Amino acid sequence: MQQRISTITRNTKETQITLTINLDGSGKADISTGIGFFDHMLNSFARHGLFDLTVKATGDLEVDCHHTIEDVGIVLGQAIAQAVGDKKSICRYGDCILPMDEALILCAIDLSGRPYLGYEASISSERVGGFDTEMAKEFFYAISYSASMNLHIRQLAGENSHHIIEGMFKAFAKALDKATIADPRITDVLSTKGSL
Numbered sequence: 679m680q681q682r683i684s685t686i687t688r689n690t691k692e693t694q695i696t697l698t699i700n701l702d703g704s705g706k707a708d709i710s711t712g713i714g715f716f717d718h719m720l721n722s723f724a725r726h727g728l729f730d731l732t733v734k735a736t737g738d739l740e741v742d743c744h745h746t747i748e749d750v751g752i753v754l755g756q757a758i759a760q761a762v763g764d765k766k767s768i769c770r771y772g773d774c775i776l777p778m779d780e781a782l783i784l785c786a787i788d789l790s791g792r793p794y795l796g797y798e799a800s801i802s803s804e805r806v807g808g809f810d811t812e813m814a815k816e817f818f819y820a821i822s823y824s825a826s827m828n829l830h831i832r833q834l835a836g837e838n839s840h841h842i843i844e845g846m847f848k849a850f851a852k853a854l855d856k857a858t859i860a861d862p863r864i865t866d867v868l869s870t871k872g873s874l
């Protein structure tokens with residue numbers, strides 16, 4: 679299989695982002711977004727998905743965290759799409775039900791080529807550190823659209839906002855790892871249409 683690594687740079691007046699992902703990594707991460715909790719989440723994503731991930735982002739945090747989190751989502755989605763390439767031999771679907779203490783998060787992915795986000799969660803705190811909790815949905819929405827993936831996230835249980843959001847990032851990581859892994863029995867693209 680060819681190397682599944684991609685680097686995307688995206689610069690706007692609001693954010694400047696360079697991101698590299700290796701889908702066949704070992705969980706090494708080098709993350710700097712200026713938002714401590716978001717760095718913690720992206721580190722968790724890399725570690726638990728066994729992706730190598732470098733993210734250097736500077737954004738207009740003097741406004742709020744919105745543009746930085748949303749734009750990292752856009753760039754991560756673009757990088758995932760580029761790294762999976764023609765999707766030959768990959769499992770396409772992936773899912774995970776991830777417990778984190780009292781929180782329980784379901785994530786299901788289809789790398790279908792058709793963007794969709796289903797998101798149901800109830801997070802009581804407005805903020806965890808410098809991370810506005812409503813940005814979790816915006817982040818996953820951005821990924822689902824820029825990677826053209828069908829992404830469902832459901833909070834099945836949970837009280838603590840840190841646990842709920844961290845559970846989402848870890849469940850997403852595990853589900854994406856499953857969806858992108860190659861199965862030697864799949865010699866072409868896993869679709870009756872012949873392409874994804």
Ligand SMILES: [Mn+2]
Nearest residue numbers: 718840841844
């Ligand atoms: Mn944590």
